[in-house]
Amino acid sequence: MSTLINVSQPDFGESEAAAIQAVLASHWVGMGPQTAAFEAALAERLGVRQVIATASCTAALHLTLANLEPDGRQEVIVPSLTFAATIQAIRLAGYDPVFAEVNPQTLTIDGDDVARLLNRRTRAILPVHFAGYPADMEQLRRIAGPDVDIVSDSAHAFGSTIGGVPVGRQGTATCFSFSANKNISCGEGGAVATQSGSLAARLKKSRFLGISHHTWERQRRAKPWHYTVAGPGFRYHMSDLNAAIGLAQLKRLDDFARIRRTIAAGYDARLAGLPWLLPVQRDLKQTIPHLYVMRITRGLRDELYASLRAAGIVCGVHYIPNHQQPAFKKYTRSLPVTEMLADEVLSLPLHTRLDAGQIEHIISRVSRFLRRARPARRRGQTSSKPTP
């Protein structure tokens, strides 16, 4: 194959181009009517009272954590197996990350480990809905009790549901990403969904420099130049340009979901039973698969990655554990499950522009490699048979 098959890719077409043209023609490209319309459309889709659109999910996470009522409790329990953005947001908000294990079947936060780590310094639990598969929110709610907030990193899970209820309605707040490779994309963007009117009011203010009414809102006032700076704030709002792209993408979400589910189901069926491959739990009815993650055991993951790369197939590794990153060394602890997974996880290409020939190429290359593989390393490696 001459062109590379990317692990992920946005799907923009004529509707997004027309939406951008319309915003450019309106001469208002900053936060304005498109941002408000996108927030309303997201709120309707999720069935939540409040949505605050942001520049990114990192901004959404930081904004939310920075707006929890401070009460001296300093710790946020979070899986180490996540993108660095999650942990940076915790640190930026002045909290200490307490790294938790993940469940090796689902790659979501391990509730039993959360229960062990919870203490009187715990301010919040921050689960990550990994690859679109939601963490066990009911269990976390029981563990958290009434005094510990649950703020979800739902960067991967826009459109997924839990027991038929959209991800976004559980816990204190849910933060989404609409960056280039997500289930829907604004180019760059994010949002916070919450049922709390008071939290939403704080988020709206501090998203835009603590200013009481943003520039668009002041346009029709007698003194549009006048504003009040009510408190601390960031510059985390979403522009009309990004929101217009998001509105066009939202109309295509159901099509995107169908394509993603079909590809993931095809991988599941065709790769089942291959040696050294452990599947990761997916519930394709309830969730939209954002990443197709599998586990390659016995030290073969890097070799398979290189073999696929040589065949023009670019995979992903989600993620390098954060407790092993120099920036978060201070918070490190022993996380054997996470460390084992970090050597095993491999994400196959999954996006809506993959064609049947590319999918066939990926499946045949993975199958061929694994059938011929002769693992060298044995010490400390999981076997793919039997499934742990």
Ligand SMILES: Cc1ncc(COP(=O)(O)O)c(C=O)c1O
């Ligand atoms: C798990 C997770 N959290 C947070 C983020 C940050 O999202 P954004 O790029 O919108 O800031 C990402 C981005 O890929 C992510 O994968």
